[in-house]
Amino acid sequence: MIWNEAKECMSRDEMAALQSARLVKTVNRVYHNVEFYRKKMQKVGIEPGDIKGIEDITKLPYTTKADLRDNYPFGLFAVPKSEIVRVHASSGTTGKATVVGYTRRDIDIWAECVARILYMAGLRREDIIQVAYGYGLFTGGLGLHYGAENLGATVVPMSTGNTKKLITMMLDFEATGIACTPSYLLHIAETIKEMGVRDQIKLKTAVCGAEPWTEQMRLQIEEELGINAHDIYGLSEIMGPGVAADCEFHKGLHVHEDHFFPEIIAPDTLEPVAPGEVGELVFTTLTKEGLPMIRYRTKDLTSITYDKCECGRTTARISRFKGRSDDMLVIRGVNVFPSQVEAALLEMGETTPHYMMIVDRVNNLDTLEIKVEVEEKFFTDEIKQLEQLSKKIGHVIHQALGIQAKITLVEPKSIERSMGKAVHVIDNRNLV
Ligand code: DLL
Numbered sequence: 001m002i003w004n005e006a007k008e009c010m011s012r013d014e015m016a017a018l019q020s021a022r023l024v025k026t027v028n029r030v031y032h033n034v035e036f037y038r039k040k041m042q043k044v045g046i047e048p049g050d051i052k053g054i055e056d057i058t059k060l061p062y063t064t065k066a067d068l069r070d071n072y073p074f075g076l077f078a079v080p081k082s083e084i085v086r087v088h089a090s091s092g093t094t095g096k097a098t099v100v101g102y103t104r105r106d107i108d109i110w111a112e113c114v115a116r117i118l119y120m121a122g123l124r125r126e127d128i129i130q131v132a133y134g135y136g137l138f139t140g141g142l143g144l145h146y147g148a149e150n151l152g153a154t155v156v157p158m159s160t161g162n163t164k165k166l167i168t169m170m171l172d173f174e175a176t177g178i179a180c181t182p183s184y185l186l187h188i189a190e191t192i193k194e195m196g197v198r199d200q201i202k203l204k205t206a207v208c209g210a211e212p213w214t215e216q217m218r219l220q221i222e223e224e225l226g227i228n229a230h231d232i233y234g235l236s237e238i239m240g241p242g243v244a245a246d247c248e249f250h251k252g253l254h255v256h257e258d259h260f261f262p263e264i265i266a267p268d269t270l271e272p273v274a275p276g277e278v279g280e281l282v283f284t285t286l287t288k289e290g291l292p293m294i295r296y297r298t299k300d301l302t303s304i305t306y307d308k309c310e311c312g313r314t315t316a317r318i319s320r321f322k323g324r325s326d327d328m329l330v331i332r333g334v335n336v337f338p339s340q341v342e343a344a345l346l347e348m349g350e351t352t353p354h355y356m357m358i359v360d361r362v363n364n365l366d367t368l369e370i371k372v373e374v375e376e377k378f379f380t381d382e383i384k385q386l387e388q389l390s391k392k393i394g395h396v397i398h399q400a401l402g403i404q405a406k407i408t409l410v411e412p413k414s415i416e417r418s419m420g421k422a423v424h425v426i427d428n429r430n431l432v
Contacts, residue, residue: 003119007258008313012306019261020053022286027051030292033078036071037294054261057284062270062295065098068237073099078292089137090236100236101290107146109287113242113256114147120247120254121205121230125152129177132166132184133210134420135159139240140210144179147242153177160184160419163191174202182208182217183422186353189224207232209241211421212321212339216346217353231320237296238283244318249310252317259287262316264304267325278303280325281318299324329425331359331366334403338424341370344400350374350389354415361429368405370397373415
Protein backbone atom coordinates (compact mmCIF):
# COMPACT_ATOMS: atom_id res chain seq x y z
CA MET A 1 0.00 0.00 0.00
CA ILE A 2 1.45 3.30 -1.05
CA TRP A 3 1.04 6.11 1.42
CA ASN A 4 0.91 8.93 -1.08
CA GLU A 5 -0.88 7.22 -3.94
CA ALA A 6 -2.44 10.46 -5.22
CA LYS A 7 1.00 12.02 -5.74
CA GLU A 8 3.10 9.03 -6.69
CA CYS A 9 0.75 7.03 -8.91
CA MET A 10 -0.92 9.58 -11.19
CA SER A 11 -0.90 9.01 -14.97
CA ARG A 12 1.88 10.59 -17.04
CA ASP A 13 -0.68 13.01 -18.52
CA GLU A 14 -1.92 14.08 -15.10
CA MET A 15 1.68 14.57 -13.98
CA ALA A 16 2.49 16.69 -17.06
CA ALA A 17 -0.58 18.87 -16.41
CA LEU A 18 0.41 19.40 -12.79
CA GLN A 19 4.03 20.14 -13.73
CA SER A 20 2.91 22.58 -16.43
CA ALA A 21 0.74 24.59 -14.07
CA ARG A 22 3.48 24.67 -11.46
CA LEU A 23 6.21 25.61 -13.93
CA VAL A 24 4.20 28.55 -15.26
CA LYS A 25 3.76 29.81 -11.69
CA THR A 26 7.44 29.31 -10.85
CA VAL A 27 8.66 31.12 -13.96
CA ASN A 28 6.38 34.07 -13.20
CA ARG A 29 7.60 34.13 -9.62
CA VAL A 30 11.31 34.18 -10.50
CA TYR A 31 10.86 36.66 -13.37
CA HIS A 32 9.15 39.18 -11.15
CA ASN A 33 11.07 38.59 -7.91
CA VAL A 34 14.66 37.71 -8.88
CA GLU A 35 16.67 40.15 -10.94
CA PHE A 36 19.17 37.46 -11.90
CA TYR A 37 16.48 35.31 -13.59
CA ARG A 38 14.76 38.30 -15.18
CA LYS A 39 18.01 39.44 -16.80
CA LYS A 40 18.94 35.93 -17.84
CA MET A 41 15.56 35.39 -19.53
CA GLN A 42 15.62 38.81 -21.17
CA LYS A 43 19.06 38.01 -22.56
CA VAL A 44 17.65 35.05 -24.51
CA GLY A 45 14.46 36.93 -25.39
CA ILE A 46 12.10 34.91 -23.19
CA GLU A 47 9.16 36.33 -21.27
CA PRO A 48 7.04 34.47 -18.74
CA GLY A 49 4.18 34.33 -21.28
CA ASP A 50 6.34 32.19 -23.59
CA ILE A 51 6.31 29.38 -21.04
CA LYS A 52 2.87 27.81 -21.39
CA GLY A 53 3.63 24.31 -20.21
CA ILE A 54 6.31 21.86 -19.20
CA GLU A 55 7.20 21.22 -22.87
CA ASP A 56 8.49 24.82 -23.05
CA ILE A 57 11.06 24.24 -20.31
CA THR A 58 13.92 23.83 -22.81
CA LYS A 59 13.49 27.50 -23.79
CA LEU A 60 14.79 28.51 -20.37
CA PRO A 61 18.51 29.02 -19.65
CA TYR A 62 20.44 26.75 -17.28
CA THR A 63 21.56 27.71 -13.77
CA THR A 64 24.80 26.54 -12.14
CA LYS A 65 26.51 26.51 -8.74
CA ALA A 66 28.59 29.49 -9.91
CA ASP A 67 25.37 31.54 -10.23
CA LEU A 68 24.58 30.83 -6.58
CA ARG A 69 28.11 31.81 -5.54
CA ASP A 70 28.01 35.00 -7.63
CA ASN A 71 24.80 35.99 -5.86
CA TYR A 72 26.07 35.08 -2.39
CA PRO A 73 24.46 35.01 0.08
CA PHE A 74 20.77 35.75 -0.63
CA GLY A 75 20.71 37.16 -4.17
CA LEU A 76 18.61 34.38 -5.69
CA PHE A 77 15.94 34.32 -2.98
CA ALA A 78 12.50 34.96 -4.46
CA VAL A 79 10.76 36.14 -1.28
CA PRO A 80 11.48 38.93 1.22
CA LYS A 81 14.00 37.83 3.87
CA SER A 82 11.27 37.94 6.51
CA GLU A 83 9.58 34.97 4.76
CA ILE A 84 12.71 32.82 5.08
CA VAL A 85 12.53 30.63 8.16
CA ARG A 86 15.76 28.66 7.70
CA VAL A 87 18.99 28.70 5.73
CA HIS A 88 21.45 25.91 5.02
CA ALA A 89 24.82 26.15 3.32
CA SER A 90 27.28 23.85 1.70
CA SER A 91 30.91 24.69 2.22
CA GLY A 92 32.08 23.11 -1.00
CA THR A 93 35.75 22.64 -1.67
CA THR A 94 36.39 25.86 -3.52
CA GLY A 95 35.29 29.44 -3.07
CA LYS A 96 32.34 30.76 -1.13
CA ALA A 97 29.63 28.65 0.42
CA THR A 98 26.37 28.28 -1.44
CA VAL A 99 23.51 29.44 0.71
CA VAL A 100 19.97 28.11 0.37
CA GLY A 101 16.82 29.45 2.02
CA TYR A 102 13.40 27.99 2.82
CA THR A 103 9.99 29.45 3.59
CA ARG A 104 7.71 27.74 6.10
CA ARG A 105 5.91 26.02 3.20
CA ASP A 106 9.23 24.87 1.67
CA ILE A 107 10.16 23.26 4.99
CA ASP A 108 6.77 21.50 5.17
CA ILE A 109 7.09 20.15 1.62
CA TRP A 110 10.67 19.04 2.33
CA ALA A 111 9.53 17.12 5.42
CA GLU A 112 6.76 15.49 3.41
CA CYS A 113 9.14 14.46 0.62
CA VAL A 114 11.49 12.81 3.13
CA ALA A 115 8.56 11.16 4.92
CA ARG A 116 7.35 9.67 1.62
CA ILE A 117 10.82 8.17 1.17
CA LEU A 118 10.99 6.74 4.67
CA TYR A 119 7.58 5.19 4.09
CA MET A 120 8.74 3.82 0.74
CA ALA A 121 11.70 2.24 2.58
CA GLY A 122 9.25 0.44 4.87
CA LEU A 123 9.48 2.68 7.94
CA ARG A 124 6.30 3.60 9.84
CA ARG A 125 5.25 5.66 12.84
CA GLU A 126 6.05 2.75 15.16
CA ASP A 127 9.72 2.91 14.16
CA ILE A 128 12.62 4.43 16.08
CA ILE A 129 15.00 6.12 13.67
CA GLN A 130 18.54 7.24 14.47
CA VAL A 131 19.57 10.18 12.31
CA ALA A 132 23.36 10.03 12.02
CA TYR A 133 23.92 12.63 9.33
CA GLY A 134 25.59 15.83 10.46
CA TYR A 135 23.22 18.40 11.97
CA GLY A 136 23.90 22.03 11.15
CA LEU A 137 24.43 23.83 7.88
CA PHE A 138 24.52 20.48 6.04
CA THR A 139 20.98 19.49 4.99
CA GLY A 140 21.35 15.79 5.92
CA GLY A 141 20.66 15.90 9.66
CA LEU A 142 17.75 18.31 9.85
CA GLY A 143 16.31 17.08 6.52
CA LEU A 144 16.00 13.50 7.72
CA HIS A 145 15.00 14.66 11.18
CA TYR A 146 11.90 16.58 10.12
CA GLY A 147 11.02 13.91 7.55
CA ALA A 148 11.02 11.22 10.22
CA GLU A 149 8.93 13.42 12.53
CA ASN A 150 6.51 14.11 9.68
CA LEU A 151 6.11 10.34 9.26
CA GLY A 152 5.30 10.17 12.96
CA ALA A 153 8.26 7.96 13.83
CA THR A 154 10.41 8.50 16.90
CA VAL A 155 13.59 10.39 15.99
CA VAL A 156 16.90 9.98 17.78
CA PRO A 157 18.99 12.96 16.62
CA MET A 158 22.43 11.34 16.96
CA SER A 159 24.31 13.48 14.44
CA THR A 160 27.87 12.22 13.91
CA GLY A 161 30.72 11.90 16.36
CA ASN A 162 30.52 8.92 18.64
CA THR A 163 30.00 5.56 17.01
CA LYS A 164 30.08 3.42 20.17
CA LYS A 165 27.46 5.63 21.81
CA LEU A 166 25.33 5.36 18.69
CA ILE A 167 25.49 1.57 18.88
CA THR A 168 24.78 1.50 22.61
CA MET A 169 21.68 3.63 22.02
CA MET A 170 20.74 1.51 19.01
CA LEU A 171 20.62 -1.46 21.38
CA ASP A 172 19.05 0.30 24.39
CA PHE A 173 16.33 2.07 22.38
CA GLU A 174 15.80 -0.90 20.05
CA ALA A 175 16.22 1.37 17.04
CA THR A 176 14.73 -0.06 13.86
CA GLY A 177 15.87 2.58 11.37
CA ILE A 178 19.05 4.51 10.67
CA ALA A 179 19.86 7.35 8.30
CA CYS A 180 23.53 8.13 7.54
CA THR A 181 26.07 8.03 4.73
CA PRO A 182 26.70 4.52 3.34
CA SER A 183 30.42 4.68 4.20
CA TYR A 184 29.61 5.61 7.79
CA LEU A 185 27.11 2.75 8.01
CA LEU A 186 29.86 0.34 6.95
CA HIS A 187 32.02 1.73 9.73
CA ILE A 188 29.12 1.30 12.16
CA ALA A 189 28.76 -2.30 10.94
CA GLU A 190 32.47 -2.94 11.58
CA THR A 191 32.17 -1.52 15.08
CA ILE A 192 29.04 -3.59 15.79
CA LYS A 193 31.05 -6.67 14.82
CA GLU A 194 33.95 -5.66 17.06
CA MET A 195 31.60 -5.10 19.98
CA GLY A 196 30.12 -8.57 19.36
CA VAL A 197 26.53 -7.29 19.40
CA ARG A 198 25.44 -8.14 15.85
CA ASP A 199 22.80 -10.58 17.18
CA GLN A 200 21.29 -8.03 19.51
CA ILE A 201 20.46 -5.20 17.11
CA LYS A 202 16.83 -4.69 16.07
CA LEU A 203 17.72 -2.58 13.04
CA LYS A 204 15.70 -3.38 9.90
CA THR A 205 16.10 -0.42 7.54
CA ALA A 206 18.79 2.06 6.53
CA VAL A 207 18.32 5.13 4.37
CA CYS A 208 21.73 6.06 3.00
CA GLY A 209 22.91 8.76 0.65
CA ALA A 210 24.78 12.07 0.36
CA GLU A 211 27.65 10.38 -1.48
CA PRO A 212 28.05 8.03 -4.44
CA TRP A 213 27.91 4.32 -3.64
CA THR A 214 27.46 1.18 -5.65
CA GLU A 215 24.79 -1.53 -5.73
CA GLN A 216 27.46 -3.97 -4.49
CA MET A 217 28.03 -1.80 -1.43
CA ARG A 218 24.29 -1.61 -0.79
CA LEU A 219 24.10 -5.41 -0.88
CA GLN A 220 27.12 -5.71 1.40
CA ILE A 221 25.51 -3.40 3.97
CA GLU A 222 22.30 -5.46 3.78
CA GLU A 223 24.22 -8.66 4.35
CA GLU A 224 26.49 -7.44 7.12
CA LEU A 225 23.66 -5.98 9.16
CA GLY A 226 20.77 -8.20 8.04
CA ILE A 227 18.70 -5.15 7.01
CA ASN A 228 17.18 -3.43 3.96
CA ALA A 229 19.26 -0.53 2.69
CA HIS A 230 17.77 2.22 0.54
CA ASP A 231 19.42 4.92 -1.54
CA ILE A 232 18.30 8.50 -0.88
CA TYR A 233 19.39 11.36 -3.10
CA GLY A 234 19.19 15.09 -2.88
CA LEU A 235 21.18 18.29 -3.04
CA SER A 236 20.96 21.48 -1.05
CA GLU A 237 20.41 23.69 -4.06
CA ILE A 238 17.20 21.85 -4.91
CA MET A 239 16.07 21.09 -1.35
CA GLY A 240 18.37 18.65 0.47
CA PRO A 241 17.82 14.92 0.98
CA GLY A 242 14.48 13.67 -0.33
CA VAL A 243 14.51 14.58 -4.01
CA ALA A 244 14.56 10.89 -5.00
CA ALA A 245 15.00 7.41 -3.48
CA ASP A 246 14.58 3.75 -4.35
CA CYS A 247 11.64 1.53 -3.41
CA GLU A 248 11.77 -2.12 -2.32
CA PHE A 249 12.55 -3.23 -5.90
CA HIS A 250 15.74 -1.12 -6.02
CA LYS A 251 15.37 -0.47 -9.74
CA GLY A 252 16.25 3.18 -9.79
CA LEU A 253 15.36 6.15 -7.61
CA HIS A 254 11.80 7.53 -7.81
CA VAL A 255 11.90 11.30 -8.30
CA HIS A 256 9.29 13.43 -6.52
CA GLU A 257 8.26 14.77 -9.87
CA ASP A 258 5.36 16.78 -8.52
CA HIS A 259 7.97 19.05 -6.90
CA PHE A 260 11.12 18.62 -9.02
CA PHE A 261 11.21 18.33 -12.79
CA PRO A 262 14.14 16.19 -14.00
CA GLU A 263 15.93 16.41 -17.35
CA ILE A 264 19.00 14.54 -18.55
CA ILE A 265 21.38 16.39 -20.87
CA ALA A 266 24.72 15.70 -22.52
CA PRO A 267 27.25 17.69 -20.44
CA ASP A 268 29.19 18.75 -23.55
CA THR A 269 26.41 19.79 -25.96
CA LEU A 270 23.81 20.57 -23.25
CA GLU A 271 21.21 18.86 -25.48
CA PRO A 272 18.67 16.44 -23.94
CA VAL A 273 19.55 12.74 -24.21
CA ALA A 274 17.06 9.90 -24.74
CA PRO A 275 15.60 7.95 -21.78
CA GLY A 276 18.07 5.23 -20.74
CA GLU A 277 21.11 7.20 -21.88
CA VAL A 278 23.56 8.50 -19.30
CA GLY A 279 23.90 12.26 -18.98
CA GLU A 280 23.88 15.10 -16.49
CA LEU A 281 20.83 15.50 -14.29
CA VAL A 282 19.15 18.90 -14.39
CA PHE A 283 16.36 19.93 -12.00
CA THR A 284 13.74 22.65 -12.01
CA THR A 285 11.91 23.15 -8.74
CA LEU A 286 8.13 23.36 -9.21
CA THR A 287 6.90 24.47 -5.79
CA LYS A 288 9.86 26.09 -4.02
CA GLU A 289 9.14 29.61 -2.76
CA GLY A 290 12.36 30.70 -1.04
CA LEU A 291 14.90 29.61 -3.61
CA PRO A 292 13.28 28.37 -6.81
CA MET A 293 15.85 26.92 -9.21
CA ILE A 294 15.40 26.89 -12.96
CA ARG A 295 17.16 24.12 -14.90
CA TYR A 296 19.88 23.68 -12.29
CA ARG A 297 22.80 21.60 -13.56
CA THR A 298 23.55 19.11 -10.77
CA LYS A 299 26.70 17.67 -12.46
CA ASP A 300 25.47 14.25 -11.31
CA LEU A 301 25.52 11.59 -14.01
CA THR A 302 22.58 9.24 -14.36
CA SER A 303 19.89 8.03 -16.79
CA ILE A 304 16.10 8.20 -16.55
CA THR A 305 13.13 5.93 -17.23
CA TYR A 306 9.42 6.77 -17.28
CA ASP A 307 8.26 3.14 -17.18
CA LYS A 308 5.86 2.26 -14.38
CA CYS A 309 7.68 0.53 -11.52
CA GLU A 310 6.73 -2.88 -10.14
CA CYS A 311 5.84 -1.13 -6.88
CA GLY A 312 2.97 0.70 -8.63
CA ARG A 313 4.52 4.15 -8.62
CA THR A 314 4.45 5.99 -11.93
CA THR A 315 7.05 8.63 -11.12
CA ALA A 316 10.20 8.83 -13.24
CA ARG A 317 13.15 6.85 -11.95
CA ILE A 318 16.80 7.81 -12.21
CA SER A 319 19.46 5.12 -12.17
CA ARG A 320 22.07 4.79 -9.42
CA PHE A 321 24.58 7.58 -9.93
CA LYS A 322 27.52 6.92 -12.21
CA GLY A 323 29.56 9.70 -10.63
CA ARG A 324 29.72 13.39 -11.33
CA SER A 325 30.74 15.08 -14.50
CA ASP A 326 33.25 16.85 -12.24
CA ASP A 327 34.52 13.93 -10.07
CA MET A 328 35.49 12.07 -13.17
CA LEU A 329 39.24 11.73 -13.28
CA VAL A 330 41.04 11.72 -16.57
CA ILE A 331 44.12 9.57 -16.06
CA ARG A 332 46.37 9.07 -19.04
CA GLY A 333 43.47 10.16 -21.21
CA VAL A 334 41.07 7.59 -19.77
CA ASN A 335 37.91 8.64 -17.92
CA VAL A 336 37.88 7.04 -14.49
CA PHE A 337 35.20 7.19 -11.81
CA PRO A 338 35.92 6.23 -8.18
CA SER A 339 32.70 4.20 -8.20
CA GLN A 340 34.26 1.84 -10.78
CA VAL A 341 37.01 0.99 -8.29
CA GLU A 342 34.51 0.39 -5.52
CA ALA A 343 32.34 -1.84 -7.72
CA ALA A 344 35.36 -3.86 -8.89
CA LEU A 345 36.67 -4.39 -5.36
CA LEU A 346 33.32 -5.48 -4.01
CA GLU A 347 32.70 -7.81 -6.90
CA MET A 348 36.02 -9.51 -6.20
CA GLY A 349 34.88 -10.16 -2.67
CA GLU A 350 38.26 -10.46 -0.90
CA THR A 351 38.65 -6.84 0.11
CA THR A 352 36.65 -4.16 1.85
CA PRO A 353 35.30 -1.13 -0.05
CA HIS A 354 37.72 1.09 1.89
CA TYR A 355 40.11 2.44 -0.69
CA MET A 356 41.97 5.59 -1.61
CA MET A 357 43.03 6.58 -5.11
CA ILE A 358 46.18 8.66 -5.29
CA VAL A 359 46.82 10.32 -8.62
CA ASP A 360 50.14 11.93 -9.39
CA ARG A 361 52.14 13.18 -12.33
CA VAL A 362 55.73 12.01 -12.66
CA ASN A 363 57.82 13.13 -15.67
CA ASN A 364 54.61 14.33 -17.34
CA LEU A 365 53.03 10.91 -16.98
CA ASP A 366 49.98 10.27 -14.81
CA THR A 367 50.35 7.62 -12.15
CA LEU A 368 47.58 5.95 -10.19
CA GLU A 369 48.09 4.20 -6.89
CA ILE A 370 45.16 2.53 -5.16
CA LYS A 371 45.45 1.74 -1.48
CA VAL A 372 43.10 -1.06 -0.56
CA GLU A 373 42.30 -2.37 2.87
CA VAL A 374 42.38 -6.14 3.20
CA GLU A 375 41.66 -8.44 6.10
CA GLU A 376 44.20 -8.84 8.91
CA LYS A 377 44.84 -12.48 8.01
CA PHE A 378 46.64 -11.51 4.82
CA PHE A 379 49.28 -9.74 6.88
CA THR A 380 49.95 -12.58 9.29
CA ASP A 381 50.16 -15.27 6.61
CA GLU A 382 52.94 -15.77 4.14
CA ILE A 383 54.07 -12.76 2.14
CA LYS A 384 53.35 -14.77 -1.02
CA GLN A 385 49.64 -14.66 -0.33
CA LEU A 386 49.74 -10.89 -0.05
CA GLU A 387 51.58 -10.62 -3.34
CA GLN A 388 49.07 -12.88 -5.05
CA LEU A 389 46.15 -10.85 -3.80
CA SER A 390 47.77 -7.62 -4.88
CA LYS A 391 48.35 -9.06 -8.35
CA LYS A 392 44.75 -10.21 -8.55
CA ILE A 393 43.40 -6.80 -7.53
CA GLY A 394 45.71 -5.16 -10.06
CA HIS A 395 44.23 -7.35 -12.76
CA VAL A 396 40.63 -6.69 -11.72
CA ILE A 397 41.25 -2.92 -11.59
CA HIS A 398 42.92 -2.98 -14.99
CA GLN A 399 39.90 -4.76 -16.43
CA ALA A 400 37.49 -2.31 -14.81
CA LEU A 401 39.26 0.97 -15.55
CA GLY A 402 41.18 0.20 -18.69
CA ILE A 403 44.42 1.48 -17.13
CA GLN A 404 47.01 -0.03 -14.84
CA ALA A 405 47.35 1.01 -11.23
CA LYS A 406 49.88 0.34 -8.51
CA ILE A 407 48.06 -1.58 -5.81
CA THR A 408 49.14 -1.12 -2.20
CA LEU A 409 47.46 -3.38 0.31
CA VAL A 410 47.01 -1.84 3.71
CA GLU A 411 45.82 -3.14 7.07
CA PRO A 412 42.23 -2.88 8.26
CA LYS A 413 41.23 0.59 9.49
CA SER A 414 44.33 2.31 8.09
CA ILE A 415 42.29 4.37 5.65
CA GLU A 416 40.62 7.17 7.52
CA ARG A 417 36.86 6.71 8.14
CA SER A 418 34.55 9.61 7.57
CA MET A 419 31.29 10.23 9.40
CA GLY A 420 30.31 12.69 6.71
CA LYS A 421 30.96 12.28 3.03
CA ALA A 422 33.78 9.85 2.28
CA VAL A 423 36.90 11.02 0.44
CA HIS A 424 38.22 8.47 -2.06
CA VAL A 425 40.59 10.49 -4.21
CA ILE A 426 43.76 12.48 -3.64
CA ASP A 427 44.78 14.16 -6.86
CA ASN A 428 48.25 15.66 -6.53
CA ARG A 429 48.48 16.81 -10.14
CA ASN A 430 47.24 20.34 -9.46
CA LEU A 431 45.41 20.43 -12.77
CA VAL A 432 43.19 23.37 -11.87
O1 DLL B 1 24.23 15.55 0.25
C1 DLL B 1 21.90 16.03 0.65
C2 DLL B 1 21.71 14.68 1.19
C3 DLL B 1 21.82 14.47 2.55
C4 DLL B 1 21.33 13.63 0.36
C5 DLL B 1 21.59 13.22 3.07
C6 DLL B 1 21.08 12.37 0.87
C7 DLL B 1 21.20 12.17 2.23
P1 DLL B 1 24.76 18.32 -0.74
O2 DLL B 1 25.71 18.38 0.40
O3 DLL B 1 24.33 19.57 -1.38
O4 DLL B 1 23.43 17.62 -0.31
O5 DLL B 1 25.43 17.36 -1.82
C8 DLL B 1 24.73 17.01 -2.97
O6 DLL B 1 25.86 14.86 -3.06
O7 DLL B 1 24.83 16.51 -6.06
C9 DLL B 1 25.52 14.27 -5.32
O8 DLL B 1 26.72 14.51 -6.01
C10 DLL B 1 25.82 13.73 -3.94
N1 DLL B 1 24.78 12.80 -3.50
C11 DLL B 1 23.76 13.02 -2.66
N2 DLL B 1 23.02 11.89 -2.50
C12 DLL B 1 23.59 10.94 -3.29
C13 DLL B 1 23.29 9.57 -3.59
C14 DLL B 1 23.31 16.34 0.18
N3 DLL B 1 22.29 8.92 -3.02
C15 DLL B 1 25.55 16.05 -3.80
N4 DLL B 1 24.10 8.94 -4.49
C16 DLL B 1 24.79 15.58 -5.02
C17 DLL B 1 25.13 9.58 -5.08
C18 DLL B 1 24.70 11.53 -3.94
N5 DLL B 1 25.46 10.84 -4.83
